[in-house]
Amino acid sequence: xxxxxxxxxxxxxxxxxxxxxxxxxxxxxxxxxxxxxxxxxxxxxxxxxxxxxxxxxxxxxxxxxxxxxxxxxxxxxxxxxxxxxxxxxxxxxxxxxxxxxxxxxxxxxxxxxxxxxxxxxxxxxxxxxxxxxxxxxxxxxxxxxxxxxxxxxxxxxxxxxxxxxxxxxxxxxxxxxxxxxxxxxxxxxxxxxxxxxxxxxxxxxxxxxxxxxxxxxxxxxxxxxxxxxxxxxxxxxxxxxxxxxxxxxxxxxxxxxxxxxxxxxxxxx
Numbered sequence: 001x002x003x004x005x006x007x008x009x010x011x012x013x014x015x016x017x018x019x020x021x022x023x024x025x026x027x028x029x030x031x032x033x034x035x036x037x038x039x040x041x042x043x044x045x046x047x048x049x050x051x052x053x054x055x056x057x058x059x060x061x062x063x064x065x066x067x068x069x070x071x072x073x074x075x076x077x078x079x080x081x082x083x084x085x086x087x088x089x090x091x092x093x094x095x096x097x098x099x100x101x102x103x104x105x106x107x108x109x110x111x112x113x114x115x116x117x118x119x120x121x122x123x124x125x126x127x128x129x130x131x132x133x134x135x136x137x138x139x140x141x142x143x144x145x146x147x148x149x150x151x152x153x154x155x156x157x158x159x160x161x162x163x164x165x166x167x168x169x170x171x172x173x174x175x176x177x178x179x180x181x182x183x184x185x186x187x188x189x190x191x192x193x194x195x196x197x198x199x200x201x202x203x204x205x206x207x208x209x210x211x212x213x214x215x216x217x218x219x220x221x222x223x224x225x226x227x228x229x230x231x232x233x234x235x236x237x238x239x240x241x242x243x244x245x246x247x248x249x250x251x252x253x254x255x256x257x258x259x260x261x262x263x264x265x266x267x268x269x
Contacts, residue, residue: 005148006032006062008055008077009069010044013094016122016152017066022048023125024151032058059084064092064144071095071264078106087111090141092148094118096167097264100134100160112137114145117163117171118152127153128170132160164265168257176253181206 005021007014010033018033028049035041041052059065059081069077074095085091087108093100093115100113107113113134121127129149133142146155158166181202188198212223228234241247 003064003144004030004032004062005064005066006034006053006058007066007068008034008058008081009067009073010035010040011068012120012123013118014066014068015044016127017068017094017118017148018044018048018050020122020125020152021148024147032062034058055080056084059089062089064090064148066092066094066148068094071098074098074102075106078103082106082108085111090114090137090144092116092145096171097164097261099163099265100132100137104134104136110136112141114141115160115163116145116149117167118149119170119172120174122149122152125152128173129153129155130163130166130170131155131157132163133157134160164258164261167261168254171261172257176250177206 005026007018010018014033018031021031022028029051031048031050032053033041033044033048033050034053034055035044044050045052053061055077065081065085067074067077074093085107087110089111091103091107091111091113093103093113094117096117098115100115103113104111114137115132115134116129118127118129122129127149129152131142131145131149142157149155156166181199184202185195185198188201189195193201209223212218213220216223224238228238
């Protein structure tokens with residue numbers, strides 16, 4: 001039997017999932033979307049050929065509901081959906097910091113919930129989506145979530161207790177790399193390069209290093225040591241990074257991100 005999937009909230013992440021599913025072979029007739037604005041609904045219909053419906057219609061019709069609204073909007077959305085969501089619907093949350101228990105308390109008893117933390121590279125099919133099962137979700141429900149998120153990158157299952165750590169590492173992770181590229185580009189300008197050339201040098205170096213990490217299977221220390229010759233330029237730079245406490249700063253930054261994710265889960269503003 002054909003499964004219908006509804007994406008509720010088609011901002012950047014929601015639309016990225018929608019387009020990824022279509023590229024992976026889902027038929028537009030199997031997909032539903034919801035959005036607040038009529039012009040946005042018209043654009044999605046024209047671009048993807050999907051039906052735009054109300055949240056209540058999506059809840060009644062779709063077998064799987066992907067809730068891709070902002071965390072602060074989730075409570076109001078669940079209040080709207082709860083009367084229309086049967087207990088056999090799979091609910092997938094893509095909202096940062098919101099635990100599966102939050103959904104289970106507001107929906108019909110036994111509703112399966114899967115929590116997913118994607119990151120923004122899903123927009124270019126290179127995302128990292130971390131998946132956790134709620135108390136009623138089965139292996140089948142996890143596989144269905146993976147079928148949706150695999151086309152836009154890679155998926156990884158973790159116990160929900162590790163979601164805050166995963167948010168700190170991969171959910172927020174792209175921002176750390178952008179921050180590093182920004183700083184290194186500024187350094188290139190300081191050393192006399194035009195901004196465009198410094199940017200190109202750093203971005204390609206980042207892409208190459210990431211591919212080597214992914215494809216070689218080598219530990220990052222071994223790859224770094226291959227670039228670090230005795231008394232050379234690289235070891236001089238690394239000495240400065242260590243003396244300025246860059247490693248310790250990264251550890252502290254990731255702990256702060258994890259702690260903030262926990263605060264958001266507790267409803268703290």
